[in-house]
Amino acid sequence: MNEPNDEMQDLYRHTILDHARQPRNFGRLEHATHTAEAINPLCGDRLRRYLCVDSRDQIIDVGFEGSGCAISVASASLLTEAVSDLSIAEADACFDLVTGRLTQQTDDIAAPENIDLSKLKALDGVRQHPSRVKCATLAWHALHAALDQSSTTATTE
Amino acid sequence: MNQPQLKPTTDISSCRDDFPGLHQEINGHPLTYLDSAASAQQPNVVIEAVARYQREDHANVHRGVHTLSHRATELYEGARDKLCGFINAASRAEIVLTSGTTESINLVAQSYCRPMLNPGDQVLITWLEHHSNIVPWQLVCEQTGAELIVAPINDRGEIELDELRALMTDRVKLLAIGHVSNALGTINPLGEIIAAAKELRIPVLVDGAQGVPHLTVDVQALDCGFYAFSGDTVLCTTGTGVLWGREALLEKMPPYKGGGDMILEVTFDKTVFNELPYKFEAGTPNIAGTIGFGAAVDYLQSVGLQNISEHENTLHSYMVSELTKVDGVRLIGRAANQTSVQSFMLNDIHPHDLGTLLDHQGVAVRTGHHCAMPVMQHFGLPGTTRASLGLYNTTDDIDRLVVALEKARTVFA
Numbered sequence: 001m002n003e004p005n006d007e008m009q010d011l012y013r014h015t016i017l018d019h020a021r022q023p024r025n026f027g028r029l030e031h032a033t034h035t036a037e038a039i040n041p042l043c044g045d046r047l048r049r050y051l052c053v054d055s056r057d058q059i060i061d062v063g064f065e066g067s068g069c070a071i072s073v074a075s076a077s078l079l080t081e082a083v084s085d086l087s088i089a090e091a092d093a094c095f096d097l098v099t100g101r102l103t104q105q106t107d108d109i110a111a112p113e114n115i116d117l118s119k120l121k122a123l124d125g126v127r128q129h130p131s132r133v134k135c136a137t138l139a140w141h142a143l144h145a146a147l148d149q150s151s152t153t154a155t156t157e
Numbered sequence: 158m159n160q161p162q163l164k165p166t167t168d169i170s171s172c173r174d175d176f177p178g179l180h181q182e183i184n185g186h187p188l189t190y191l192d193s194a195a196s197a198q199q200p201n202v203v204i205e206a207v208a209r210y211q212r213e214d215h216a217n218v219h220r221g222v223h224t225l226s227h228r229a230t231e232l233y234e235g236a237r238d239k240l241c242g243f244i245n246a247a248s249r250a251e252i253v254l255t256s257g258t259t260e261s262i263n264l265v266a267q268s269y270c271r272p273m274l275n276p277g278d279q280v281l282i283t284w285l286e287h288h289s290n291i292v293p294w295q296l297v298c299e300q301t302g303a304e305l306i307v308a309p310i311n312d313r314g315e316i317e318l319d320e321l322r323a324l325m326t327d328r329v330k331l332l333a334i335g336h337v338s339n340a341l342g343t344i345n346p347l348g349e350i351i352a353a354a355k356e357l358r359i360p361v362l363v364d365g366a367q368g369v370p371h372l373t374v375d376v377q378a379l380d381c382g383f384y385a386f387s388g389d390t391v392l393c394t395t396g397t398g399v400l401w402g403r404e405a406l407l408e409k410m411p412p413y414k415g416g417g418d419m420i421l422e423v424t425f426d427k428t429v430f431n432e433l434p435y436k437f438e439a440g441t442p443n444i445a446g447t448i449g450f451g452a453a454v455d456y457l458q459s460v461g462l463q464n465i466s467e468h469e470n471t472l473h474s475y476m477v478s479e480l481t482k483v484d485g486v487r488l489i490g491r492a493a494n495q496t497s498v499q500s501f502m503l504n505d506i507h508p509h510d511l512g513t514l515l516d517h518q519g520v521a522v523r524t525g526h527h528c529a530m531p532v533m534q535h536f537g538l539p540g541t542t543r544a545s546l547g548l549y550n551t552t553d554d555i556d557r558l559v560v561a562l563e564k565a566r567t568v569f570a
Contacts, residue, residue, distance in 0.1 A: 008517055008568050043525045067539055069507035
C-alpha cells in the first residue's frame with residue numbers, strides 16, 4: 001500500500017491549507033471599481049471578485065467573497081496577494097500565467113517581472129488532479145471577467 | 158406481490174465476482190465503489206449481452222426483412238417484455254423506452270402537461286427532488302403560465318406530509334415526486350401520498366431512478382400515473398431508460414418527438430402516428446443498451462429483488478453505525494425509512510476536498526450537491542459526501558471507507 005498522504009500533502013500543501021483556513025483580503029470591497037462573479041456549475045462553487053483600480057489603471061485594492069473547497073478558496077486568497085499593486089495589463093498577464101501553468105501543465109510560461117511566483121507555485125500540486133484544476137482556476141476567471149468588464153459572470157464551463 | 162419472480166439462483170455474497178469493474182486497483186488500493194446511486198457497475202451478463210448484439214446481431218430494428226434485423230428486433234422487443242414484467246406493468250404498450258429518467262420526465266412535462274396546463278394551474282413537487290424532477294416542470298410552467306409549488310421537508314430529510322396534503326387542491330394538475338431521494342436515501346411513503354392525490358384526481362409521476370435499484374416496484378399496486386427510471390442505476394449501460402405510463406393517459410398524449418418509427422403513414426398533408434408505445438419512440442433507439450437492460454433485469458431477478466433489498470438494508474444499517482463512530486462525522490439525512498444512501502460531512506472539510514482524499518485511497522464516493530441544490534440549501538450546506546450502495550458491496554467496503562476517512566482527517570488536522 002502507498003503511504004497515502006505523500007501525494008495528498010503535495011496537493012494540500014501548508015500554504016494551501018493556511019490560505020483556505022484564513023483567506024486573505026476576504027470580504028466585499030465597498031468602493032470596488034471592477035467586480036465579477038465566477039461559478040463552477042458542476043459543483044456550485046461561487047466566488048465574487050472585487051477590484052479597486054485607479055485612474056492610472058493600477059490595482060490599489062483587491063478582495064473576494066464566496067465559498068468553495070480548500071483549493072478554490074486558497075487560490076482566490078493567493079490571487080489577492082499576487083495582483084495587488086499590479087497594473088491591469090500585468091494582472092491579465094498573471095491570469096495567463098497561472099491558468100496556463102495549471103491547464104497546460106507547463107512551467108515554461110514566462111512570469112511578468114514584478115510577479116512573485118513563489119507562493120503561486122503552491123497550486124502546482126493541483127496539476128496531478130485534472131478534476132480539481134477548475135477549482136484552482138475559478139478565482140482567476142473571476143479576475144479576468146472583472147478586468148474585462150464586458151462580462152460580469154464567468155464560469156468554468 | 159403479484160409480480161412473477163424467478164426463483165433466486167445466485168448467492169448474493171458471490172455476486173461481486175460477476176462485476177469485472179470492481180476488481181481493480183485505484184491509486185494502489187483495491188477499488189471501493191460507493192457511487193452506485195450515480196451509476197452502478199455492470200455484471201458480465203450485461204456486458205456480454207451488449208457485446209453479443211454488437212458482434213453477431215447488429216442491425217436496425219423494426220421493418221427490416223433480413224435475418225439480422227429480425228434478430229435485433231426480437232432482442233430489443235424481448236427486453237421491453239422483460240421490463241414490463243419487472244415493474245408489473247399491465248401491458249407492453251405502457252413501456253416507453255427513453256434515454257433515461259430525465260427524458261422520461263421531460264416527455265411527460267411536454268406531452269402530458271404542456272397541452273393541458275393553463276395560467277392558474279399548479280404542478281406540485283417536493284424539496285427532496287433531483288434537478289431532473291424540478292427543471293422540466295419549471296420549463297413547462299414558464300411555457301403555460303402555470304405555477305410550480307413545492308412541499309417542504311424536515312431536518313431528518315422527510316417530506317412534511319401534512320403540508321404536502323395541504324398543497325393538494327383542485328388547482329394541482331400533476332404531482333411529481335421521487336420514490337427514493339438520491340441525495341439522502343429517504344424512501345417516500347408513496348402509498349399514502351398517491352392515495353391522497355387520487356382522492357383529488359391528481360395524477361402522480363414517480364421519479365423512480367433511485368427506487369427501482371433497491372425496492373421491488375409494482376406500478377399497478379402503486380397506482381400512480383407515470384413511473385420513470387433509468388438503466389444505469391440498475392446495472393445497465395448509460396443512455397437507457399423507461400417511462401411507464403398508464404395506457405389511458407399515454408393514449409391521450411400527443412407525440413413528443415417526430416421522426417421515423419413513430420408513424421404509420423406519412424404524406425405531406427398529414428401523418429398518422431404509430432400505436433403505443435412507438436408513438437413516443439422517434440428515430441433509431443439505443444438498441445444495444447436496451448438489450449443490456451433486459452439482461453440486467455434477468456440478472457436482478459436471478460439474484461432476487463427481495464434478497465437485494467435485505468442485503469442493502471443490512472449494509473446501510475452497518476454503514477450508519479460505523480460512520481457514527483468516526484470522530485467528526487455528521488450524518489445528513491436521518492429519515493426513519495431510508496435505503497442504500499448516506500450523506501455526511503467530516504468536520505469542516507469541503508466535500509470536494511474529502512472526495513479527492515478518499516479517491517486517493519481507492520474509495521469512490523460522490524461529492525457536491527448531487528443535482529439536488531434545494532436539499533443542500535435546506536441543510537445550509539454547499540454539498541455533502543455521499544456513499545451509496547449496490548448489491549455487490551460488502552462490510553469490507555464500509556470498513557475501508559472508515560479507514561480512509563480517518564486518514565483524510567489527518568491531512569486537514
